[in-house]
Amino acid sequence: MKQKEDLNPVLLLLFHLMAWIYSSITFLPSYILSRVSGPDGARYGSEEERAKRPKACSASGRPEGPYRAVSAAKRLATSLQPGVDTLDKVFEYAAMRFPHRDCLGTREVISEDDERQDNGKVFKKVVLGEYCWLSYEEILTAASQLGSGLASLGQRPKTNVAIFCETRAEWIVTAQACFMYNFPLVTLYSTLGGPAIAHGLNETQVTHIITSRELLETRLKAILIEVPRLQHIIVVDSTPTSWPGYPRGISVHNMAAVQKLGARPENAARERKQPLPSDIAVIMYTSGSTGIPKGVMISHSNIIAGITGMAERIPNLSEEDTYIGYLPLAHVLELSAELVCVSHGCRIGYSSPQTLADQSTKIKKGSKGDTSALRPTLMAAVPEIMDRIYKNVMTKVEEMSCVQRTLFTLAYNYKLEQLAKGNSTPLCDRLVFGKVRSLLGGRTRVLLSGGAPLSAATQRFMNVCFCCPVGQGYGLTETCGAGTISELWDYSTGRVGGPLVCCEIKLQDWVEGGYRRTDKPHPRGEILVGGPNVTMGYYKNEAKNQGDFFTDENGQRWFCTGDIGEFHDDGCLKIIDRKKDLVKLQAGEYVSLGKVEAMLKNCSLVDNICAYANSDETYVIGFVVPNQKHLLALADQYGIRGSCEELCGSKAVEELVLKVITEAALAAQLERFEIPRKICLSPDPWTPEMGLVTDAFKLKRKELKTRYQDDIERMYGGK
Template sequence: MVWIYTFITFLPSYLLSWVSRSDGIFYGTEEERAKRAKARSVLGRPEGPYRAVSAIKRLATMLQPGVDTLDKMFEYAAMKFPHRDCLGTREVISEEDERQSNGKVFKKVVLGDYRWLSYEETYTAASQLGSGLASLGQRPKTNIAIFCETRAEWLIAAHACFMYNFPLVTLYSTLGGPAIAHGLNETQVTHIITSRELLETRLKAILIEVPRLQYIIVVDNTPTSWPGYPRGISVHNMAAVQKLGIRPENDYFLKKPLPLPSDIAVIMYTSGSTGVPKGVMISHSNILAGITGMAERIPNLCEEDIYIAYLPLAHVLELSAELVCISHGCSIGYSSPQTLADQSTKIKRGSKGDTSVLQPTLMAAVPEIMDRIYKNVMTKVEEMNSVQRTLFILAYNYKLEQLAKGYSTPLCDRFVFRKVRSLLGGQTRVLLSGGAPLSAATQRFMNVCFCCPVGQGYGLTETCGAGTISELWDYSTGRVGGPLVCCEIKLKDWMEGGYRSIDRPHPRGEILIGGPNVTMGYYKNDPKKQEDFFVDENNQRWFCTGDIGEFHEDGCLKIIDRKKDLVKLQAGEYVSLGKVEAVLKNCSLIDNICVYANSDEIYVIGFVVPNQKHLLALAERYGVRGSWEELCNSKTMEELVLKMLTEAALAAQLERFEIPRKIRLSPEPWTPETGLVTDAFKLKRKELKTHYQDDIERMYGGK
């Protein structure tokens, strides 16, 4: 069958490849792509600094000449694409409660089509909101907070703040009360923009702890009156504030001061994976440099593209991605993880999820979501009959082989992978992964089954999300690409961990990112204590990431470790917790895992969120009975899962001392709402350690 298929498709593929070559888009074989330089060391040293080949002479700082602030960028887009769709939101047709077989009740929704605001309408809405906020006493260079889910109103409010030079304090919608109060008090805000749900469920309870707060602007249109709030606090609907802004006596648009490139645009509070959230000060010029670097890695980005927005806008990846889209006239359709696909938790059975309706061409995702898609599809493959499963695996391996040669597989894409591709709407041409390392298995799966390249990126809030993104024609796994055109990267020796720039075959060390995208530091943090930031002799700002990387011959970066994730066991061996977790998460039994090691002990332990379907199948195979909670608390099931984990670890060539000797199965998944992971699904190790303290003592023999 493979021979016949290859014979039939050879001539069309061969001719198409030559057409592609003449258009300059043939990317060559995997071997040819690996030899092509993505970045070079500017000074020729193994530690760098490394720059993208196209930015050897000069780092990029902005998309268009003269467009040096975010208000100018949006004005440019509104003038160039006035009637194009800008922001879209699905209409809610109905809501109902659906009782599950286990007795739990979930709220399900039926959603209609997307309703769109044009670029011109969005620009007008933002300018009116900014004028209305000014009429309520908000002043330039005075902080204003936004505490809201990802939705169109979030971005409208952000652009209003950029226009009127109100530094925007962003807070995750899943932060706990103390963290919210900390951010609001530290930035001394008097105005906050939020949603009705978050106001009533989260914000209202801590208002007494935020004495400076005076105005709450609710993005929902209902209700119109807000009784029962503490004295001195007034609550307004966003629409009412916009109406206030268009009154002739309150028209602040003509007399508003223009922001400077060096002015603070955003104070972005981190998700707090290592303690109290810190506010990162990001200037207009920082953001513009960052999105310039990102845009250069997305080929043919234009107004025909549609982006689906569902990640937290308080995260630098999502905010940067949406601003990249705005700068190029793309359409942004809003979604949420609960309504993303037809099978999502809030979508009523039989109705369509957001990807099916929107059919996006661009999408950003964190590895946690991609891993989930990969495991769900592979579970369905395992359930196929032997003929279907064999054909799928055959097509999968055949396409992998063809991708390595630089060829496409149109018939495989059409007849085998079309159904998988339709999970994301069927039109996706670029997937951008960021926030954490993406496993090789998941990356290969997305490239093959979704028939589009996956650009794996690396960046931090402190670098405006910009650092590296792999070239979309580079299908190699485990690497994050070369530096973006807005920054450069060098390696710093870390002797304690044994990483040096003179290591062979690849130079290794702590990753330092420098360039115009490196932010201004932490808000109200003593500059002397901000040792992770420094300025070099050329007046360029640098950030020490704490991540360990190595540069390959073609200038691509690979993340191999993290200083904070490295634990030294009692016998002297170093264990990289993140590395072990990345390997073990590929096991089908595992939905999530946190590896823990105490320096006073000789072995590693782990906390595991098991995959429900696979754990139940394992229990049935070995005759273990009980409820879900009873199975997770079963000593027998712990031993069975640990045995399979050990086999997976040995197959992946982990060292014996890296493999957990004892585990604890968790019946509850880790979500941002539980406080055990961040909004980007990064592990909160401190909170996990506290949560499982009794189990840690048990697994370490009562110590």
Template sequence: LSPHCSTKMKLKEDLNPMLLLLFHLMVWIYTVISFLPSYLFSWVFQPGDGFYGSEEERAKRPKAISTSGRPEGPYRAVSAAKRLVTSLHPGADTLDKMFEYAVARFPLRHCLGTREVISEEDERQSNGKVFKKVVLGEYRWLSYEDTLTAATRLGSGLASLGQQPKSNIAIFCETRAEWLIAAQACFAYNFPLVTLYSTLGGPAVAHGLNETQVTHIITSRELLETRLKAILVEVPRLQHIIVVDDTPTTWPGFPRGVSIHNMAAVQKLGARPENASAERKPPLPSDIAVIMYTSGSTGVPKGVVISHSNIIAGITGMAERIPNLCEEDTYIGYLPLAHVLELSAELVCVAYGCRIGYSSPQTLADQSTKIKKGSKGDTSVLRPTLMAAVPEIMDRIYKNVMTKVEEMSCVQRTLFILSYNYKLEQLAKGYSTPLCDRLVFSKIRSLLGGQTRVLLSGGAPLSAATQRFMNVCLCCPVGQGYGLTETCGAGTISELWDYSTGRVGGPLVCCEIKLKDWVEGGYRSTDKPHPRGEILIGGPNVTMGYYKKEAKNQVDFIVDGNGQRWFCTGDIGEFQEDGCLKIIDRKKDLVKLQAGEYISLGKVEAMLKNCPLIDNICAYANSGETYVIGFVVPNQKQLQVLAQQYDIRGSWEDLCSSKAMEELVLKVITEAALAAQLERFEIPRKICLCPEPWTPETGLVTDAFKLKRKELKTRYLDDIERMYGGK
């Protein structure tokens, strides 16, 4: 049985036989013509030199080995079996040295790019809502030399405003070039950088600022006026606010004792001879670089304390999994820089002289919500070669394309599905499909600019269907990774030639991984056919712990007899024969029903999110009940089509509150769950349809689009009681 059978697309039985015959004839002719070059190519290039062999051959190659020989590990990457790798460049053991190394090598190359805003206008929708639309121009670039100058002047200016080395400074800002410039300034002047998500609510921001006792904060004009201004009275230590935008120059209506400065003015202050010549005290590798506040998916955000050496080790491991990384690459930055995945990815790019063009989820593609119709999105203009994404964004791309496939004519749809399945088979054999790529998939590939060669996925598990779609239709490998803020985002990344799904690859060269028995959940390293248990990550990328949370540090962080730090992730994994890790459960997502069955909420959600009718889903189970329920954000187009089929009319809100629609959607979900081979007790028995999408702004998901279960439970408490019969 082909390993791709579950992800192959099905053809309708009434397809034109002549069309099928014509397609197979074209494939046969192409195969005959390309056979000899491919055969010779496979002899010239051995595995590891660009020719990767069949999927069966690739699956046999070890990605990691247990250094103890025992099933629980620890497991290391084969290339780092004797010694973990901790640095990218000789002597560059802190982040300021790493950036100076890059500037010395690539002084005049593009470093940071921002698109020019040509015009903005309000566009009224048919439902009365008003959306802001923009027309954007070309990217304007700062060279590596320019970026270093801007960062040095900002650091000097902050010092002139009283910011002291080893004293915390906060950044509360959207992802943009100024964010990374500010970070490099803080790294160079040894100001520990407190990062806060731009979507955090007021109480969470105030908590982070007060806990870290910051006196200086870097922010944007919008966040200052809409979020920060309202909580200033709750943060009495704050003295200086540095606004990254150019205007205005005066800020009326703010509390006494708080000075507000434009970033450009602070840089001018730092450029003065008397300030620029002041002695700088650079950091040591063991000094704190970042205190990164988590997005708070399980309560109040925690500050993770990360040293320079931690980040250097983490990005060293990540860089090793990206082949041919060089100054010719272009990266598009749009995920939150306060998230460890985005910050690490951008620092990797800087270390290798890549250029980083900035974007946002609202301007990413031509069809994005803020792009005026007929204008180009950021990917079309930038044409990136490297990109990081969370599964939520890739799932959206997948569903949008598949919806358009359904709308194609019979002939177009047939050709697409035949080409898709043909390419799956060729990928399994280790072959490329340039003809299909050019004739069939080039338009889909152009959604991300047409030049993407590596797509890195992190933040949550990626479904098999979405991963296969990205491999086939976007014509680029997807490196699925696993890591946490507590490990600098580093843990594992699948090797780019490994097209297997449901796995996250072997350990990075900077760390090692072992399994710890979790008897209560029934996971042991002695399990057959694969060892299972809680995942523990150890190595120089494991961070210093939580800020002012000593009791929690004692529980979550362990130091072994060799002095190596380990982080207990709370995730359950299994190691497979080739050393690849598979995430199979999470302690906090496991709920025991009244009858004794364990439900993995994350597993249920991952399986059901592939259903076209579902944009997002949160499974919920009460241990005192006998069944699972769910909150569902339905796909608007698919739900309206379903309503039309059963002649159910009404507004979007009316459809989502309709009992009849709930029953119809539940029937579709049940069919999808059975097809995904969920157990009967895992399938939601009742659901609630939620008309509003869950975005970081609603506070129901994190910036990485992870569910905030506590907030979701609070929001839908009345519905939970209804679905559980008032209990």
């Protein structure tokens, strides 16, 4: 052991020498050829220089804003092309430009097996083939036939149609059919519970719903009796062809049969009523973190403005790009991202979180995951997924030999230095980070992150190891997912960039929380988003509309987000708090639960955490999903044996984990009153299916509180 320790300084010296020689040899060509530049080809120099470059400016000249993107200082953008003002026109324009290019792709299932694990659990494992593609022209035809078929089944313009389906090609075909025939599309998450599904269908008075065979049989069938208006169920799967056993008055059809009906000459010739830009395109039910889901009404013009803003932040977006779709299409982030891609002729290959990578839970060992088969250039992800990738890779780094680990660390730190100077590192990328980059197919050039704050450590890791910029964004369903996206040449962390060209952002004082526009060094307050991407409001919820939306004296619509932000000197926005996440302790200190969680998620022992505080108490507590591998290692270190379930129930292990979390909290410079004083451990990860997190993996605090009520009483001394 002593010999190995003596060897480490020698290895470090040798690697430092190699890095110095490499830097010296490659400095001049790297300086000439590899400087970080923007989409316009301009050289942006070092990270410090890039951070000073203005991304937005205050239109009023006041520190609270409103702030606009530098390129939209005079006028907010509303459309991608002149005259293309509704979503049916967007797709028709793309199909005219790229008729024979691949549009939507799905992998063929070659085999499916049950695999028994050591703990007795059985998992389904699949072997998947290559992607099978449909062209833009074929998708346009399929959508037109489906829309005509729905009309033949009695669906009328401006009458709502629902989709309750997983992310797949048929989802987009359905959406395009509805856009073409002016059927407002009601979107429901595939993980919503029965009462929430029934609420959405009844509130929107839906008579036609599109779903999958699995969701029909496992989720929808049980609540049909609670949805009396429903008449037609269209199943996207091709088999079976007959559907016995459904309540009287409900007809079940295959999508292929409805398309065949729509293709009949007498139906295909029927004149369709095209939508207006002001017509409702989507009523999107949020899988909100509190209360029953709210339906957000989104017009055609809202979505087009939103995707116009997003597209402007993705340099060189073209038909040569490939996007991998796996997040829920019922979420505004995924729907907007796919519509951006479609509008530029990109191809979209479908996946799922269970089949995304070679190591994913549903992929049979030795076969390819979807990223390996598709090799996408564009990808959207929520921070939860990026955090998992980061922790998995760093765990593998810890298991490397001393020499390999030292090489990786040196290469990592060397690349960080070069990125800060504005240089790229082609040799390091190829020799050291190539294997990590291959986890996402090896061709990813842009990663978009949204839905929640991305930690600085994870963002830096993605920049370095995946050799591509991470565009961290901020937006809500109520703003069509559009708000801000960081410039891809801006590698600063903890910020979400400046406003998109389709909107402007200003701050409003929140005196109760102690945030004011006059704060120094940066103005702070509640974030208000205004512009053509701000939606029409909540469906049949006038009281909520009056509280959250307003129109100013110039006729511009604004949304009050409930998030707290601050603007930096270069016009970048930083999210620093949320009204609902702020709790006042008995002694008067305010604790931001979201901030505590974001800091502690960087701890390798923590897979997920929910901080909780009661205003009648003096301290914070927490519910923790520990990382199983690190939990077993920690217990083994102290001679404690048992399964993950047994360890999570152990008081001794709980105290050990709390000690590690406390050390991580102090290292992250949390205040003493912000650090959880007691915790309880959960052996089961929180998934949307459990109802404890949303489909974007945001915590559902109300549901988590209900689940852990007994533990809360225990941790607060039985009160």
